[in-house]
Amino acid sequence: MTSSATTRRVSTAVDGDVWRITLDRPEAGNAIDLALADALVQALADRPAETRTVLLLGAGPRFCVGGDVQGMAAAQDAPGFIGALAERWHDAIRAVITCPVPVVAGVQGAVAGAGVGLVGACDLVVAARSTKFRPAYGAIGLSPDGGSSWALARTLGAPRALELMLTNGTLSAADAHLFGLVGRLVDDEELTAAATALAAQVAAGPVRAMVRTRGLVRRAATTTLDTQLDEEARLIVESAADPESVEGITAFVAKRPADFRAAR
Structure with a gap:
């Protein structure tokens, strides 16, 4: 601390x-x-x-x-x-x-x-x-x-x-x-x-992707499947443009742990 x-x-x-x-x-x-x-x-x-x-x-x-x-x-x-x-x-x-x-x-x-x-x-x-x-x-x-x-x-x-x-x-x-x-x-x-x-x-995880996930899960109970699919498509593209995704994919291909803290 x-x-x-x-x-x-x-x-x-x-x-x-x-x-x-x-x-x-x-x-x-x-x-x-x-x-x-x-x-x-x-x-x-x-x-x-x-x-x-x-x-x-x-x-x-x-x-x-x-x-x-x-x-x-x-x-x-x-x-x-x-x-x-x-x-x-x-x-x-x-x-x-x-x-x-x-x-x-x-x-x-x-x-x-x-x-x-x-x-x-x-x-x-x-x-x-x-x-x-x-x-x-x-x-x-x-x-x-x-x-x-x-x-x-x-x-x-x-x-x-x-x-x-x-x-x-x-x-x-x-x-x-x-x-x-x-x-x-x-x-x-x-x-x-x-x-x-x-x-x-x-x-230690991809916190911005987690926040997007949080929003999807909370809205799921009050939205239609079509709307949810549209939101998922929008947010996964947003996530893909985030340095977190670049780090995660790069680390996966390189077979090393992802360092999401460095993905600013």
Whole structure:
């Protein structure tokens, strides 16, 4: 790890060519308030240009328990407070989804409410086996925000997503993996090392081609086959003109490992 910085609610560090962002409000389960939402947006905007992957972690035993309910309870204008918080958190979700490099998350403990939407916005997710996922909104009489309804409907399907959200149920890490909300399960004590290793592996790859792939996969569920074929044709030509492809093809023919980091 070559450098680090801490802002209110979020800490950041350059770890090789990985930009590590850690939600850093462990005493509150990394509950989302305006300061944390602002800090996450800023941390993503501040990503050093030379880094090739973002690694998102949560400090303490819980990754993110969702919105700051204590702040909601204390607000004189609860609808105004919650609306402003949702709007800013949605800025953070959009920043994750549109990040110019792949985003890897390592999650543990509790992932609740808007934290579920954050996980759903990431490209690759590693979860500790004891992690529990819970929509949580129904417990306090709210409908979802933060992209959590999108993430759950996309991965579980509408019937399971509604069963989970309308009963305020809990999804185990094993079921989250089975249904596709997370891509990889590891033992609890291995989480940080496994997520870090995955982020480093991704950073060594053709990250611009990966971002194009990410877009294709996300759009696949809402587009026709003809449109998808047209997009694939457009983007593979774009990739072919990229130095990443030149390096990859050259390395393949030469029977050597590709050095995508040098393909600028």
